[in-house]
Amino acid sequence: MRPRPLSLCAIVPVYNERHFVGEALKRLAAIRTDPRIRRLHIVVVDDGSRDGSWEAIRAFERGARRAGKLSVTAVRHPRNRGKGAAIRTGQSHADGDVTVIQDADLEYDPRDLPRLLEVFATEDADAVYGSRFLSGPHRRVLYFRHQLGNKLLTFFSNVITDLNLTDMETGYKAVRTGLFRSILIESNDFRLEPELTIKLAKRRARMYEVPIRYAGRTYEEGKKITWRDGVKALWAMLRFAASDATYRSDSGGSQVLERMGRAPRYNRWMSRTIRPFIGSRVLEIGAGTGNLTTALLPRRLYYATDINPEYLRRVGAGTVDRPYLKVARCDVAKAWSFPRPPGLFDTVICLNVLEHVGDDARALRNIRSVLSPKGSAVLLVPNSPSLYGTLDSAVGHHRRYTRDGLKLLARRAGMQVAALVPFNRLGSVAWWLNGKVLGRRQLGLGQIWLLNLITPFLPLLDRVLPLPPLSLIAVLRKK
Secondary structure (H helix, E strand, O other): OOOOOEEEEEEEEEOOOOOOHHHHHHHHHHHHHOOOEEEEEEEEEEEOOOOOHHHHHHHHHHHHOOOOOEEEEEEEEOOOOOHHHHHHHHHOOOOOOEEEEOOOOOOEOHHHHHHHHHHHHHHOOOEEEEEOOOOOOOEOOOOHHHHHHHHHHHHHHHHHHOOOOOOOOOOOEEEEHHHHHHEOOOOOOOOHHHHHHHHHHHOOOOEEEEEOOEOOOOOOOOOOOOHHHHHHHHHHHHHHHHOOOOEOOOOOOHHHHHHHOOOHHHHHHHHHHHHHHOOOEEEEEOOOOOOOOHHHOOOOEEEEEEOOHHHHHHHHHHHOOOOOEEEEEOOOOOHHHOOOOOOOEEEEEEEOOHHHOOOHHHHHHHHHHOEEEEEEEEEEEEEOHHHOOHHHHHHOOOOOEOHHHHHHHHHHOOEEEEEEEEEOHHHHHHHHHHHHHOOOOOOOHHHHHHHHHHHHHHHHHHHHOOOOOOEEEEEEEEO
16 A cells, blocks of 8 residues: 655755756756655755855746646845754745755755655654665765764764664754754754754654665865864764753743653652542643653553644654553643543643633633543642742743632632642742742753752652742542
8 A cells, every 4th residue: 555645845955056956956846746745845045155056046946836746935044154044944934744954965866755755654753864874776985084974973973862873964854844843953054963863862753764875075076064063063962962952932831841851850749749639530631741641650541632733742652552541632721622532531630731721710611521520620730929920921821829719710610629739839939039030931951950859858848848839739629
């Protein structure tokens, strides 16, 4: 059975390639007739070329208007900013099922791209790399030292990511478009290559390799990368290995969730606190990247839901060996989006969600509608309106709650508070200092590391400190 055809977006960074770019784009456009490609979108980014490349790009764009299954977007940087910057510009124009990076120098053969695309259709891949060092039909014989440098960089990358790639520096990196658009790209130059690989690994992407043809250029023919770029790549690996900035900034607070994943002790403390209230048929709303989901398993039935498809794919990777774990899209503000398996849920978990919703009473009524008569809703919400500051604004909080406010909200939704647990009193000091005094919009990585370090002492401090808690855990039941 032939795999279904997919739409492909090819980002082409160009810098002073007037002798090659026209032919490179022509060869790339020719693959649109392959039955594995439903549609081809070429995004050409001229990175401040001064040799006439832009004129060649515009000529190709004019001719492509008459071609079927093909669309072209041409963008020009007023000055040269580097390959990474060009890819970042192309990232905002990427669409379709899969996005691939295609250099404009004829070193890589576009006829290999349909084989990369096929892996997405047959193996549920997140990223597919074209490897120059796997057995392929042919490759041009060139610099030994250049190949040795590539293999050394791949080796160090594999040590950091715990992957077994054969060619990290390959120019053919194809990524699911949704995943690609969500990745924060910081590099402006060839450091893009290790950055993208490390961030894909941190996002736990399903990665594959396919052998490709390679016709590398000599330096006399215009090859731009040098040993200095190799040194920069090594330094970039160390930098991105220590960083958790893998998500572009969005309204869902992806960067915050990723950073909180660096505090596993804190997440385990939260899960231990709510576990006594959790039943066997569970719906988790706002599961995010699964920081708490795995800590609460196994259950007879567990639905992990969110509105972000990238979160769902990440959590869904764990369903293969957990038949009781289901993943679904659910918006707490829309009752029709709730999963409705046979029978109602005895527990709905909703942690750090209600404060993001405009109409929290309606959201709570939606939760009530899927609860069994004796079921419970377990909520975690930020406490104390006086703590509202820049941190709350940055992550999209509409409000912070009080004990009385929670009880009133429960009554409006036809529920009552069965238990109210203060959580993390010491954290209110850090939140006040960062969000009210210093005006920060994110907790520092060092602060998250410190939080993880002192978490074993926080339950004791919660019992003795005369401070308002940072959060309230409420257990609600139907009246």
